[in-house]
Amino acid sequence: MRRILSSPNGIAGSVLLLIVFAIALFGPWLAPYDPQLFHAQNRLEGPSLQHLLGTDQYGRDLLSRVLNGAPTTVLFGLGATALGVGVGSIIGVIAGVAGGRTDGVIMRILDGMLAMPELLFTLLIVTFLGGGTGQALLAVAVTFTPGMARVARSSVLSVRTREYVLAAVARGESRAWIVFREVLPNAIGPIIVEATIRVSFAIMIGATLGFLGLGAQPPSTEWGLMVSEARQFMFRNPWCVAIPGLAIAMTAMGFNLFGDALRDAFDPKRSHG
């Protein structure tokens, strides 16, 4: 942790993430108004003392809506990544440990899945599953699986021939011991780094699906959906689209910066600073 905080990027990322997590935890409680309450007299207003960030096309308080959307958006990113990383890592570790033909077959299938651009793959799955937050989350997780499996596999392969693993083999340790006590703890670094950076992609793809009407459904306060709903009115009140848009950017940037700092901390040789 100290090494993460030693670079400006790491500090900026940590601060951003702290803010994002604080808002996700306490946002709904901090919100001054009910996020679904119509203030018919004050529609599409700019920031004022009464509505700190202004109001949307129904006169709903933008600050309250953004604060309430935070847990939805952040949980989506974390959930989709956790699922994708979990399944991907299991597949990758199996391929890496098994080697030989199993590895070859798994890798060819993954190559085929990776041959489709991520958003296209996600769109196909969402169309198959139908729109909605849960479906979108599953789709992003499936899309992340092949990439994560690759990272996990290469990480396992780089560890597998190290002396301490060979020593454990020579000692006659069981396969399970070698995998869980020797290989995995040493291979997990790159997986964690990749996962952190992917949370920001998950949040961006989730918001994009919300924007296209394939993710969260109205009247949800998911940020991508907020941008999409306010688009018709963006020239009358740009705040309606700018606020949720910047909220997405801030969250994604926090995970990006933190992930980069984490990578440098795990691998001081590959400095990006």
Next chain:
Amino acid sequence: MTVTYLIRRLGAVLVVLAIVTVAVFAITNVLPGNAALMILGENATPENLSALERQLGLDRPLLVQYVDWVGGVLHGDFGMSLRLGLPVSQVVGDALVNSLSLAGIALAGVTVIAIPLGALAAIRRGTLADALIGLFSYVGTALPEFVTATLLLVFFARPENPLFPAGGFVPPSEDFGGYLYHAALPAVTLGLILMAHISRQVRSEMSEVLSSDYVRAARLKGLGEGRVIWRHALPNSLAPAVAVISLDIGYLLGGIIVVEEIFAWPGLGRLLIYALQNRDLPVIQAITLILAVVYALSNLVADLVIAKLDPRVRYA
């Protein structure tokens, strides 16, 4: 670079594409409701439905349908669009040209701007210019295309005095200036994320190269700083940038779906959203396959360029 290497890489691409055809066919076949149901609607009688299924060949075993489809694709025949009443190849062909040209404009602009920007950041390392370029690249990576597009529209396409059109398309053969004018905002949107990635990559490579022994040797030889940078440092920093560009083609192809939808650009992305909304299966299959081919080929080209730029790269 040997001929065997080329053949081997091409073979790998073909294997991957074969897997993609299976995946595309499988995904579109598990979509609820088949083509016959799509054409006739929810209220079709079972007799009509099975008659049309027989006519379209949907009652045959899946394997036969797959072989039939792939056979058609290999002859450039993707079947008929269920919604538009036109051959898919015709619908998709025009859209492909429009998409490729938009992506090409974005990519060209990005390369011209991002590489010097990254190099500048590395040369002026630790200065305000470096910090600003770094900040820009982080903000750029964190903005999804739909947010960038929406913000650009708010700033540059206000209905009172639009600097740029909010959307639409003019064929380049009719009015090339108007075509570029309409392409400006979508191309900038597409380019932003790529610009962020590439400038960051060039900066990190370039700063490594600048502190290397051969650059020091070049300086000690008494070469001018300009010659050191242009002849020694920059060419050696480019291979990783090309690698990043090739990975970014994936983003570009994904981004194009959103950007074309927002700016009403008549390309593959917009057509894909239309086809997905209307369950136009042959169109979905064709577009997915085309995007996968473009993606695979651009990765192959990037690998070849990297091997050319960096003589140390000798793939097994």
